[in-house]
Amino acid sequence: MAPPRQRQSVAKERISVYMNSLRTQVYHDPLPRGVTSHGLRTIAWNPLGTLIATGAADKTLRVWNPEKNNARNSTELKGHMAGIEKVAFNPVKEAELCSVSSDGVARFWDVKTKAVINEVKGLGDAFTLAWSPDGESLLVGNKTDNIFVLSPTSSTPLASYQQPIQTNQICFCYSGNKIFLTTGEGRVKILSYPKFEPIFTTSYDSSTPFTLNGHTSSCLSIEMQPSGRYLATGGSDSILALWDTVDWHCMHTLIGMVGPVRSISFTFDGCYVVGGSDEGGNLEVSHTESGDTVYTIKTSGACPIVAWHPTRYSLAYIDLDQLKIMDIYPERR
Template sequence: MVTVSALKEHFAANCRTRDYQSHTSKVHSVDWNSDGRRLASGSFDKTVSVFHLEKDRLSKEHTFKGHSDSVDQLTWHPFNPELLATASLDKSVRLWDARTNKSIANIVTKGENINICWSPDGQTVAVGNKEDLVTFIDTRTYKTRKEQPFKFEVNEISWNNDNDLFFLTSGQGNVHILNYPQLESQCVLNAHPATCICIEFDPTGKYFAVGSADAMVSLWDASHLVCIRTISRLEWPARTISFSYDGQLLASASEDLMIDISYVETGEKITDIPTESPTFTVAFHPKRYLLAFACDDKDSYNRDRDAGTVKLFGLPND
């Protein structure tokens, strides 16, 4: 295990951020593929960009076109580095093969889709829409397997690492836990006094984290479902979180003009990344301490120049 002092020294020596023009308007979602060689971004401009990582630089491979409305979230297959799933407000989910420039499946859904996740076994994609309906899609047949409505505000969704539980964050400050595939309620965690926005499981399966509108991030023991600590350095709602590949670091971001990097075992601050506008999507690389993120477009005076930018942090200083 890397020590806190070693991590702080690493980021002190590797604290440069590089910008890459990705889209013509706001980037909603970024995600690395399973082998870390590709980064995808989805945007309000209705497109998906796929970059290839060469050492410490990104080069654009493809621009996927096909959605007729904003691409709000995307996710790579958990172990096939070529397959990508995207959720759009156009009431569809698309699956893409990164080796081509076309979608391999277009699945029509019942509402405007705002979140998506892939099951750890790679067999199912779950997508949530604005009407709090979660649709489960078989990724082998491209058919809808089940549609599950909820009577509460569903914000973000995720399987646990063992693929036998399904988690939903809610507008009531709760985390709802269902068994899978039965989707029967098993437990409701009273996680925060305000809306629970985002949820992320660490790669080791030991913890999961929840980001809330109360500006707190809570860290939970995934086996015993108990909160073990909270991180409270943000001042605005915690919109997006990501664990590092080894589970030792947690990135948290919001409307604060910085991204907080915490040491998971203690909650101690390792570093922060200054930003010029709010951050709504972050993703740690699956094999190294390299963070991809995207910020909101700047104010109207600078929007044309800054719109659609993807950023990498953790690059060696020149």
């Protein structure tokens, strides 16, 4: 399958006009009788942007064709015994998906055949996952702050690392040799991978690991800009911080959000960033270099989960328990 055509970047001065021209499509997943909500918790694009997966508290795991918004054109993957907490596609395989659930199981799926190609049990109340850039391993964290190193081809964890403090989310640098862990203290730990050892120390004490300190309360979300120049972190203090990855200075502090910053996503070119929260309303798109808010996406309610398309200015988000995508294929109008 040929990848979608990548669009050119849109300048800051033109982004508002451009985004005003986009449409929003709602993806309809009917509720069973007597059920009032699926409880959507997670969304993820595949590497080509040709599929998008959603996971929900009611155990519904669905993979959508973004060009078709009816559930009968989607693929439902069944097997988890509890709510789906996180989904993510292998970054180098367009049809390999991993899902983790509070049932303590990580499942690896071939979404074309609906087959479970591997599963790892006994992970506890798992709620987060992050693939390494080469797709050869991934990290799964649970609510007792244990992080497991998994392989998509092994039925048992390769290793596990108990964290001494609350650990909320994980992401990799693009070389795959560093990981970033957000903590309940509001800090971000920078560790080597796969050894899980501190990489930097403070200037005043070589025995003290260096951490990013930019939040006044728990740090909940984290995302690396596609170029690797910035690292974005979001906290329960409603702050979205942008860090320079050379000197690790906080370059911008975005304070326009309401409620905890549950998710963060950059556009494919890294020019724009948006955060999601389960409080407040609307989504604020900010220019990465300046930190300025450049566009407001009107929503029906709070949007906790956001994800830009990997090659286009198309934003997927959860709004009032529905998947919505803002202009998935604009050239096909």
